[in-house]
Amino acid sequence: MDLDQALQEALEALEKAPSRRVQASVQDVGRVLSVGDGIAHVQGLPTVMLHELVAFENGTRGEVLDLDEESVGVAIYGATEGIQAGSTVRRTGETIQVPVGSGLLGRVVDPLGQPVDGERALGTTERREIRQLAPGPLDRQPIREPLLTGIKTIDAATPIGRGQRMLLLGDRNTGKASTAMDAIISQGTEDVNCVYVSIGKKRSTVLNIVDQLDRHDALDHTAIVFSPADAPASVRYLSAITGCTMAEWFAWQGSHSLVVYDDLSRHAHAFRELSLLLRRSPGREAYPGDIFSVHASLMERSFKLDERHGGGSSTALPIIETQRGNITAFIPTNLISMTDGQLYFDAHLYAEGRRPAIDVGQSVSRVGEDAQPGSLREVAAPVRPELSQYEEVKGFTRFGAIIEESTKRQIERGEQLVEIIQQEPREIADLPIQVALLWTHQEDLFEGWPAEAVPEFEDALEDYRDEVPGIAEELQGADEITPELEERLRDWVGASLEAAKPDELRDGERTGQGDKGGEEDVAQGNTEDRA
Template sequence: MKARTDTAALNELRKRMLAVPLGPEARERGEVLAVSDGIAQVSGLASARMGEVLRFETGKLGFVLALDEDVIQAVFLDPMAGVEAGSAVERSGALMRVPVGEALLGRVVDPLGRPLDAGPPVAATETAPVERPAPGIIARDFVTQPLNTGILAIDALFAIGRGQRELIIGERATGKTAIAVDTILNQRGSDVTCIYVAIGQRATAVRRVIEAVRDKGPFARTIFVVASATAEPGLRWLAPFAATTMAEWFRDRGGHALIVYDDLTRHAAVHRELALLSRQPPGREAYPGDIFYLHARLLERAARLSAGLGGGSLTALPIAEIETGNLSGYIPTNLISIADGQIVLSQALFAANQRPAVDIGLSVSRVGGKAQAGALKSVAGRMRLDYAQYLELRMFARFGGFGDAAMKARMARGARIGAILAQGRFQPLETAAQVALLAAAADGVLDDLALEAIGPLKDRLGAIIAADPALKAFRDDPSALTPELRAALLDCVRAAAAGRADRKGAP
C-alpha cells in the first residue's frame, strides 16, 4: 500500500514538473556559426536536447541532430534560404511531433504532416512524437493473422503475418515497389490501414504509386508520406520515423496497419550524408556507427500487440535496393538481420519474364508460416517440393534430354506451377483462388493444359469462385480445406480452363 502511495506521489510530482513552463530556457537564443547543405552549426543553445525543434530567424524550422561540446548540429526541415552565419536561432523547448489520426487518411503529406496534395491543412486534433519507444516483450503477442498480399508466390511460400517485418530487396527495376503497391491494393477488401513512405524517390515514381492506389486501391484508407529526392535532407531523414508514428496510432487503437518504406537504402544514404556534414566519425563504408541502431529502432516499432493492449498490429515492408545482386553489402546485411525475413527479387528472373521475380531459394519468411490460412498451408507444402524439384531438374535438363516419362511429367508439372506463380501487376488473387490453383496443380488438373492457357484461366477463376454460393463460407474463412471444398475448387478450375462461367453450367 505504502509503495503505491509513493508511486502515485512520484507520478504527481513528475506531472507537475512537466507542467512547469520551460520559461526563459525556451527562449534561449543561439547563433548560427556556419551553414552547409541542409545543416547548420549553432552555438549558444547549451540546454538544447536531441531531437528538439529549433526556429531560425526566417521562421523556418530545424531540429537537433547531434550535440557536440558547445556546438549543436541542426538539420533544416525547411528551405534554408536566408539563414547564414550570424543568424539568430531559438529553442522551441519541444521535441518533434507530427499530426496523427484519421484526418490523415486519403492524404499526401510531407513528414511533418503538411499537405502536398493541394488540399487543406490536415485537420488533426492530436499530435505524437516522431521517436517513440517500441513495444516491449510483454506488450507483444505472437503473429497469428495473415497479411494477404494477393501475390501467390508470397502468400503461398513466404506468408507474411500481421506484425511482421519483411524486407523486399533487389536491384533497381526488379519490381520491389510493384510488390509493395500490389500489397496495398490488395487491402481494398481488408481492414488494414496503409501507409506508404517515399524516401528520396523521384517525384514521378511517387506520383505513379499514388495514382495506382487512387485508381485501384483503398485510397481513402491510405496515407502517403513523401520526402522525395529533392526534399530537404532533414525531411528525408525524418520521413520513416514520422510515418511510423502516424501508423502506430491505428495499431494502438486495436486496428491493423501496414507500412511500406520505399526505400531504406536511400534513408541510410541521407543518414550518412547528414553524419558526414555534421562531422560525426565515419565507420564502415563511411556510415556512422549508429546506422544499425537507426533502422533497428525504427523496425522494432512494427508489432502485434497483446490482447490487453487491444490486439492491434503494425506490419512493416521495408524496401532495400542493392547493386548487381550483392546481398552482402553493409546496409543489406544490416536490414536482413533486423527483419523477420526477406523477399529477394532477381534481375535474372525478371529479365527472363518470371514476374514477380521472387528468388525462391534466397527468400524466407521467419514468422508468417504460423499465420498462413490453414487451407493454403495444406496445399503450399506440396507445391514447394514439386517446384523445387522442377527447378533442379531444369538445370540438369540443359545438359541433355531426359527420356524418362516420369521426369517429363515432373517437368510438365513444374512448368505449370511456374505459370501459376507468374502474376502481372494489379492482378491480385484471393486466398480461395490461390488454394484452388495449388490444389489443381498438385492433382494434375493443369498437366494437360497448354502453358499459355493458364494465364486466361487465372483471370476467369476469381469470378467463378465468387459466384459460387457453396464456396461463400470458405472465401470468408479459408482456415480448413475439406475434401468437398477441394473438389468444388477443382471443378471451378476445370470450368475456368473450359471457358465456362460457373462450375456446373454449360460452356
C-alpha cells in the same frame, strides 16, 4: 517638513498605489557559428537536449541532432534565408510532432506532416511525437494473423503476418516497389490502413504512384509521405520516421496498418550525408556507426500488440536496392538481420519475364505457415520444395540430355506451377482463387495440359465462381479443407477445367472416341461374318 513626516507620507503613498507584479524569465539563447547545406552549428545552448526543436530569428525551426562540448549541430527544417553567422537561436522545449489519424488517408504530406497535394487542410487535429519507444516483449503477442497480399508467390511460399517485417530486396527495376503497391491495393478488402513512404524519389514517380492507387480504389486507405530527391538530407532522413509514426498510430487504436519504406537504401544515403555534414566520424562504407541503430529502432516499431493493448498491428515492408545482386553489402545485411524474412527479386528472372521476379529459393519468411489461412496452408506446403526441385532438374533439358518419364513429368509440373504463380502487376488474386489453383495442381488435374493454358483456367475460375454458391466464402473462413468442402471445391474446379480445356485435349478426346467407335464397328462386322 521634517524627515520622519516625509518618510511617513511616502510610505502611505506606496501603500495606496496599485500593486505591480514583476516576472523574470530566463531563456537559453545561442548564436549561429556557421550554416550550410541545411545544417547550422550553434554555440551557447549548454542545456539543450538531443532531438529538441530550436527556433531561429526568421521563425524557422530546426532539430538538434548532434551535441558537442562547444556547439550543437542543428538540422534546419524550412527556409534558410536570414539565417547566418551571428543569428540568435533559442530553445523551445518541444520535439517534432506530426499529424496522425484517419484524416491523413488519401493525402500526400511532407515529412513534417504538411500537405503537398494542393488540396484542403488535413482532416485531423491529433498530433504525435515522431520518436516513440517500441512496445516491449510483454506488450506483444506472436504473429499468427495473416496479411494477405493477393500475390500468389508471397501468400503461398513466403507468407506475411500482421506485425511482421518483411524485407524486399533486389537490383534496380526488378519490381520491388510494384509488388509493394500490389500489397497496398489488396488491403482494400482487408481493413488495413496503409502508409507509403517515398524517400528521395522524383516527383513524377510519386504522381504515378498516386494515380495507380487512385485508379485501383486504394487511395482511400493510403497515406503518402513524400520527400523529393532534391530535399535536404535531414528531410529525407526524417520521412521514414514520420511514416512509421503515422502507421503505428492505427495499431495503438486497435486497428491494423501496413507501412512501405521505399526505399531504405536512399534513407541510409541521406543519413550518411547528414552525418558527414554534422562532422561525425565515418565508419564502414562511410556510414556513421549508429546507422544500424537507426534502422533497428525503425523496424522495432512494427509489432502485433496483445489483447490488453487492443490487439492492433503495424506491418513493415522495407525496400532495399542491391548492386548486381550483392546481398552481402553493408546495408542489406543489416536489414536482413533485423527483419522477419526477405523477398529476393532476381534480375535474371525479371529478364526472363517472370512476374513477380521473386527467387523463392533465396526468399524466406521466418513466420512461415503460422501466418497462413488454414485452407491455403494445406495446398501451399509443397510449393517451395517443388519449385526448388524444378529449378534443379530443368537444367538437364538445356543440354539435350536423355531424361526419364518421371523427370519429364516433374519438369512439366514445375512449368505448370511457375505459370500458376505468374502474376502481372495489379492482377490481385484473392484467397479462394489461390486455394483452387494450388489444389488443382496438387491433385494433378493439370496432367497433359500445356503450361500456357493455365491462365485460361484461372479466368474460368472467376467466371464459374457462382456455379457453386458460397464456395468462396467457405474457403475464406475455413481452418482446413474438410471432405465436404473438398467435394464443393472439386465441383467448382471441374466446371472450370472443362470450360478452359485446351483445344488439343478436346481434339484428342474426340479422336479417341472415334477410334473406339471404329474398333466397335470392326468387331461387330467380324461377329456377323462368323455368323
